[in-house]
Amino acid sequence: MSTTASDVQGGDRPAIVVDDVRYRVPGKEILKGVTLSVEKGAILSVMGMSGCGKTTLLHCLGGLTTPTSGQITICGKPIVGLRERELNEVRESMGMVFQYAALFDSLTVFENVAFGLRRRKRLPEKEIRRIVTEKLALAAVSGTENMYPAELSGGMAKRVGLARALAMEPTILLYDEPTSGLDPIVVSVIDEQIMRTRDQVGVTSIVVSHNVQSVFRMSDHVAMLHEGQLRAFGTVDEIRNSTDPTVRQFIEGRTTGPIEVATR
Amino acid sequence: MTATQPNGAVARMALTPIILVRNVLADALVYLGEVSILVARAARFVCQGAIDPADLIQQMAVIGVRSVPIAALTTFTSAAVIALYFSNFLIQYGAASLTGAVVALSLSRELAPVLVGVVVAARAGSAIAAEIGTMKVTEQIDALRSLAVSPIQYLVVPRVLACLVMLPILCLVADCAGLLGGYLIAVWQGVPSSTFPDSIRSFTEPRDFYMGMVKTIVFGLIVALIGCHEGLSTKGGATGVGRATTNAVVISIVLVYIANFFLAYVMFGGRIA
Incomplete structure (x- = not known):
């Protein structure tokens, strides 16, 4: 992997290139010129404090938010x-896998996973049934087809969200805090599923997460955002051994250091 | 320096209503612009024929069929009250034969269309805003977009079309329920049973009923668009959903009444018959 924060070209054409992306809302600049690239088939985790712009960056990548300036190139x-x-x-x-799954409340799990296939791909019902069954099995939530989102646990809902995203057979998957609020065992299950998805389907993954342990376990590369800027970018070992005090404070979870923590 | 401060304060106080009016007008224009954009985007999908029949039928059932009992009940009782007042009054002056006309004209032109508009705004407009607003704050709208499905096509178009189709039908049902209510009370009050329908035939035209139904097409457009717009603009969790729902009902009802005045003026020009 030759992915770096500054080298946005790379040998093979990267799956995602983020070039000097800025996003401003009245009174605040949320992203302050983020530049990075991700190679095909890699898992890039984006970590950082709450409010540092991780989710905004992810939404920009998914085309859900339009940056104020800069360019994003997808494939x-x-x-x-x-x-x-x-x-x-x-x-x-x-x-896209959302933080709280964002499953459609009024639809069953089957209908949720089949949604994109019916609306966009307009496949025959038999083919849709086959794909939904396959993706639910891949996300380890087989047997939930007739349940409604309200009947699922948090972990199951997130995995159904993953199955829904996988059903469209994407080449890029964006995960917004896929493990937040889950117990450590379910976190490991989801991490393994993200890695399995990369290994079996070969998708490029961007994972926004606070969970340092999870990030180090599954990522090929890690980016750290701080106050809307890319603070660090590198392989897991490079980030783990970073001497940057901000990075060190974040991965060690210390309350003292350059990152100001609101304690009250 | 000290002398200018009170003058400045007075000037500010004098300016405050002007600024307030300016801000209200600016907000109203922005709102109108946003709703117009929503109309244009929805119209584009309709023109392209991008309408899912299953979604449309479902919304017609939710918005229209389930509103039948309340629309029928409100017009039945409202027409009954009109018959109650006017039967006694008209009998006293020997004009009992006009009771049917009074009930039918007030019902077909005003009562039924406006009550249907208000009832649908309260029942369906609030539901539209709450449903879409909840989807907005729980990222379901983002999920739709991430699946390359337009929220306008999936959520707005079926609701707008359902309102456009179902409100005139509801108006017709309301007309029938109102005429029945008026007839029963008028007969109970002493109006001869054959006089009531004769009076309707003599003083009303099919146009009175058609125009009432045409009014509800405009009301349906208002209710659906305001509900969808409020839902799609929702911010801030459960509080935001509550605010959007209240706004949808209040704005829709106010606009229904304002639109009704202009429609009445254009359609009937203030003439009773």
């Missing part, structure tokens, strides 16, 4: 400035 196609219809074509190659 060679610049997406900033595209119309919604053109963005939808790009989104068909991407899947």
Whole structure:
């Protein structure tokens, strides 16, 4: 892997290139010129304090939020400035797993996973049934087809969300805090599923997470955002051995250091 | 320096209503612009024929069929009250034969369309805003977009079309329920049973009923668009959903009444018959 924060080209064309992306809301700049790239088939974890811009960056990658400036290239196609219809074509190659799963309340698990297949791909019902069964098995939630989201545990809901994203057979998967609020065993299960998804399906994954242990376990590369800027970028070992005091404070979970922690 | 401060304060106080009015107008224009964009985007999908029949039928059932009992009941009782007042009054002056006309005209032109608009705003408009608002704050709208499905096409188009189709039908049902209520009370009050329908035939035209139904098409558009817009603009969790729901009902009802005045003026020009 030759992915670096500064080298956005790489040998093989990267799956995702983020070039000087800024995002501003009234009174605050959330992303302050983030530049990075991710190679095909790699897992990049983005970590950082709450409010540092991780989820905003992920939403920009998914085309859900339009950056104020900068460019994002997905599989060679610049997406900033595209119309919604053109963005939808790009989104068909991407899947997104949301922090709280964001399953459609009024639909069963089966209907949730089949949703994109019915609406976008318009496949025959038999084929849809086969794909849904396969993806639910891959996400280890077989047997939940007739349940409604309200009947699922947090971990199951997230895995159904993963199955829904996988059903569209994306080449890029974006995960927004897939392990937050889950017990350590379920965290490991989800981590393994993310790695299995990369190994079996070969998708490129961007994982936003606070969970340092989880990040180090599954990632090929790690980016750390701090106050809207890319503070560190490298392999797991490079980040683990970083001498940057901000990075060290975050991965060691210390309350003292350059990161100001609101204690009250 | 000290002398200018009170003058400055007075000037600020004098400006406050102007600033307030300016801000309200600016907000209203922004709101109108946002709703217009929503209309344009929904219309594009309709023109492209991007309508899922299953979604449309489901929304027609939710918005229309389930509103039948309350729409029928409100117009039945409202027309009954009109018949109650006017029967006695008209009998006293020897004009009992006009009771049917009074009930039918007030019902077909005003009562039924406006009550249907208000009932649907309260029942379906609030539900639309709450459902879409909840989807917004729980990232389900983002999930739709991430699946390359347009929230306008999936959520807005079926609701708007369902309102456009179902409100005139509801109005017709409300007309029938109201006429029945008016008839029963008028006869109970002493109006001869054959006089009531004769009066309706003599003083009303099919146009009175058609125009009432046309009014509800406009009301349906208002209710659906405001509900969808409030839902899609929801921010801030459960409080935001509550606010969006309240706004949807209040704004829809106010706009239904305002639209009703202009429609009444354009359609009937203030003429009774």
